[in-house]
Amino acid sequence: MADKEPHWYVAHTYSGYEKKVKMDIEKTIENRNLQDQILEVSIPMLNVTEGEEDDSKVVQKKMFPAYVLINMYLNDDTWYVVRNTRGVTGFVGPGSKPVPLTEAEMASMGLKADAPACEFSIGDSVVVKSGVWEDTTGIVRQINHEDRMVTINIDMFGRETPVEISFNDVEIV
Structure with a gap:
């Protein structure tokens, strides 16, 4: 084994x-x-x-x-x-x-x-591809390479709110 x-x-x-x-x-x-x-x-x-x-x-x-x-x-x-x-x-x-x-x-x-390195950087505009926030756009505020997560600010109820999303669920606009 x-x-x-x-x-x-x-x-x-x-x-x-x-x-x-x-x-x-x-x-x-x-x-x-x-x-x-x-x-x-x-x-x-x-x-x-x-x-x-x-x-x-x-x-x-x-x-x-x-x-x-x-x-x-x-x-x-x-x-x-x-x-x-x-x-x-x-x-x-x-x-x-x-x-x-x-x-x-x-x-x-x-x-x-063997996933590729993250292709975006802080300040980039990204769109969420799947999940609860699908089709939502936001600005990258933080990147966590270890957990493969990105924190983006999205507009929720008229104010910017940080949301953490997997690298796989976002792409550059």
Whole structure:
């Protein structure tokens, strides 16, 4: 059970333990020097607007509650580390064999490992291609290369409001 290249795997956790599991796995990676085998631990988040029209705010919600995504080379050590982390109930897959995410599944979550660098910069005008803000234009105010997210200002209820959106969901106007 050894991968020649890294893949994204899904670990099932107790509900509400996603952040704790992520922190514990990252601590174990550091303690056991597994940075070259377990590359990234992610909890995909989705920006959701909550509240009334005049008192709305954007909050982050887990895209997949009770799941943590892990980009790693699957081998006995990495399987053991993840599987035996407190709060992890197992991998998604038949029996105890983890099944990697497909290219289509990764792309839909913005997790393409060899995705191109961001093609826009602060101050650029962009349009949102999909999601809640589809066809909305805004100005890039902040770029987070690590999380592949961009913060844009959009006009909401007559005032500029910052919204964080995935690189995959925006393009230059």
